[in-house]
Amino acid sequence: MNTLLRTVPLGRYRGVAVGAHWSTLVVVLLIAQVVAVSFLPATAPGYSPVSYWLVGVLAAMAFMLSLLGHELMHALVAKRFGVGVRRIDLWLLGGATELTEPPPTPRADLLVALAGPGASAVTAVVAGVAATALNAAGGPALVVSPLIWLAAANVLLAAFNLVPAAPLDGGRVLRAIVWWRTGDQARGERVASVAGRAFGLVLAVVGAGEVLLGQISGLWLVLMGAFLVVSASAEQSYNQVRHQLEGVLVREVMTPDPPVAPGWWTADSFLHACTADRHQRVFPVISFDGTPVGVVSIADLVRVPDRANTRVSDVAREVPTARPGEPVLDVIGRASPTTGRNVVPVLEGGRLVGVLGAEDVAWATEISRAVRLGDRETSS
């Protein structure tokens, strides 16, 4: 993965991996700056800039924690409905909880979506009550003020997320309601996606207008709007693939008995042998006794400095494998066979029986528009 996209693992909570992208730091600093330079001097006057900055950083970190709480509630409710949670990430534009599959029923979909804004609302109430109590007890403004800010920020977070536009939580709510009313999940997804692209476009246009009028903060709206348009579109393409490949098994789609790379050959001799077959660029690698040990691409081998003295098995990459009887969708979620420089070795009883690659998946999605793959009799 690109280094810019990589997230720093923060730990695990109830089996869910939590991470933060480096851009989270940018958000913490920007929030700290707004709180320290504008909000606190106006609402709690008479303190030193150092105290404002200290409290500003603490408030920003408290906000990120409340955002994490929002995402964790999505994850925990999803798990209650038996939906796997791949990971939670914080980044520039907030947080993201990645589920392994969509919730199984409209009710589950609705409750998973509402859990996040619900958590933000609870945080807002707790912070608001604490601020009121402290204020009544004569607590210092430098403590009361950031609590009020935290409450307001969480109200805004919940409200923005409830806009009915994918991929925001409100988009999930819309999807669940359409699914519930029509019994058609795909229709719910389409409606939420169209709303997501429309809302994203509106945000981007409003933001661009602000920038043109000299308000540089409009860039955030442009960024957020563009993100919504791109994610709503990507999500919709994935949903289509998901519906097309529903119930399709690996054995129906894989390339059986593919050419393999013998691990004990040198990189040089294998590359020369490759010129006989010009159609394959990624190969499963097997050891001398026929055990699969990974995959290797022509590009991997070409990059080796000393090709005459390097074995293919030394260059092989370990990759996730698949079983012939498992759903293709599970494999896509786990092993990304569609990146082009990867194939997924398909193993049965420890032996290689086929590979699943980008071409196989593309073929399956295209042909499944005409032929129901799951219903076919298969010989393997």
Ligand SMILES: [Zn+2]
């Ligand atoms: Zn959410």
